[in-house]
Amino acid sequence: xxxxxxxxxxxxxxxxxxxxxxxxxxxxxxxxxxxxxxxxxxxxxxxxxxxxxxxxxxxxxxxxxxxxxxxxxxxxxxxxxxxxxxxxxxxxxxxxxxxxxxxxxxxxxxxxxxxxxxxxxxxxxxxxxxxxxxxxxxxxxxxxxxxxxxxxxxxxxxxxxxxxxxxxxxxxxxxxxxxxxxxxxxxxxxxxxxxxxxxxxxxxxxxxxxxxxxxxxxxxxxxxxxxxxxxxxxxxxxxxxxxxxxxxxxxxxxxxxxxxxxxxxxxxxxxxxxxxxxxxxxxxxxxxxxxxxxxxxxxxxxxxxxxxxxxxxxxxxxxxxxxxxxxxxxxxxxxxxxxxxxxxxxxxxxxxxxxxxxxxxxxxxxxxxxxxxxxxxxxxxxxxxxxxxxxxxxxxxxxxxxxxxxxxxxxxxxxxxxxxxxxxx
Ligand code: EPZ
Numbered sequence: 001x002x003x004x005x006x007x008x009x010x011x012x013x014x015x016x017x018x019x020x021x022x023x024x025x026x027x028x029x030x031x032x033x034x035x036x037x038x039x040x041x042x043x044x045x046x047x048x049x050x051x052x053x054x055x056x057x058x059x060x061x062x063x064x065x066x067x068x069x070x071x072x073x074x075x076x077x078x079x080x081x082x083x084x085x086x087x088x089x090x091x092x093x094x095x096x097x098x099x100x101x102x103x104x105x106x107x108x109x110x111x112x113x114x115x116x117x118x119x120x121x122x123x124x125x126x127x128x129x130x131x132x133x134x135x136x137x138x139x140x141x142x143x144x145x146x147x148x149x150x151x152x153x154x155x156x157x158x159x160x161x162x163x164x165x166x167x168x169x170x171x172x173x174x175x176x177x178x179x180x181x182x183x184x185x186x187x188x189x190x191x192x193x194x195x196x197x198x199x200x201x202x203x204x205x206x207x208x209x210x211x212x213x214x215x216x217x218x219x220x221x222x223x224x225x226x227x228x229x230x231x232x233x234x235x236x237x238x239x240x241x242x243x244x245x246x247x248x249x250x251x252x253x254x255x256x257x258x259x260x261x262x263x264x265x266x267x268x269x270x271x272x273x274x275x276x277x278x279x280x281x282x283x284x285x286x287x288x289x290x291x292x293x294x295x296x297x298x299x300x301x302x303x304x305x306x307x308x309x310x311x312x313x314x315x316x317x318x319x320x321x322x323x324x325x326x327x328x329x330x331x332x333x334x335x336x337x338x339x340x341x342x343x344x345x346x347x348x349x350x351x352x353x354x355x356x357x358x359x360x361x362x363x364x365x366x367x368x369x370x371x372x373x374x375x376x377x378x379x380x381x382x383x384x385x386x387x388x389x390x391x392x393x394x395x396x397x398x399x400x401x402x403x404x405x406x407x408x409x410x411x412x413x414x415x416x417x418x419x420x421x422x423x424x425x
Pocket of ligand 1: 027028031098099126127128129130131132133167168169170171172193310311333334335376377404
């Protein structure tokens, strides 16, 4: 039994957060880069990894497959996949996280074949991998899926090709990059996702000797290379973690300086917060967030980067609950990412959900309650709601939060939050 599931977070809210928080490395860059080390028969040193469960699970999967994994310090690991055997990842571990689907691209890239358990991950609607498969088949693989495994085999070897994705997919874009980086010939991915973590994966693979250009645009060109060599690489800061703390500052009417950020990655979040009346001061590698006037409602539609990130949707909903007037929240990326609103309604939020849209009426305050995390970002949103609410709020299911936030309780406590973890029983 995962001990986290026996724990809850207890918050005595209503206090402004004041101080400084340092952002950790980006989870959604760290995971594909860790699995990307499978492509390298050499030692890679990866720096600025967030200290989170998903990173631990990913490293354990690789170690289990024969990789040598050495922790050099709290956020730095050496990974040597020289002696890894393909097709033998642990089904139990793979099912713990969605990002394990990057094993498919990495195994195809290294062996020309893959055999991996079907991915798990946050449950908000169906999360198919048809575009990943479209890319693998275009590269020459025959792909077969039974209930619990995905098998891909390039019977005549991989060959560079053109792939036009039917929809913008972060996972499919990165998975094809992994599969194609050593595929003979040239692969062009069109209608590619443009997230900063896609650029980070491309930069990591290029540092290992890859020849990838165009990452960050909707057209990525990959010239297959014979092999990759080891390197030292530092992960980019987590824009979603930073955005979560920006909203914490606004929701508690506090003043936070959030360091180790790339302000450009936060542009859509900053723009929406300013539209609501939040003050944001940008430095080279930090943002300062505080409130000088009352929050007003706003309309937000989540979009692929550089639009407003879907991973900030639940957190933004909390701020909308506390703003005066009406807000519209349109989730255009996932089918069913509003399950958390039932938990906010238990705290007195006025939210009406209709399919992919939520209509939110601001209230002067929420009321404390015992709620639970329904997924990773929803769990973070419940923490924000508790911090903004007078009285004691308890949040169950916190293992979902620990998956993706490095020392959330410690970082918030460092800025004056009355927040602790306790046994849930
Ligand atoms: C990644 O998920 C992230 N997860 C998600 O973050 C994030 O919300 C999402 O990208 C969008 O930014 C990881 O990186 C591990 P997609 P992913 O493929 O790759 C549909 C978090 O909280 N789709 O861009 O699964 C899909 O159903 C997590 O850190 C297909 O239809 O996202 C969704 O509606 C939550 N077919 C949309 O596209 C496919 O083959 C975007 O999904 C692939 C995706």
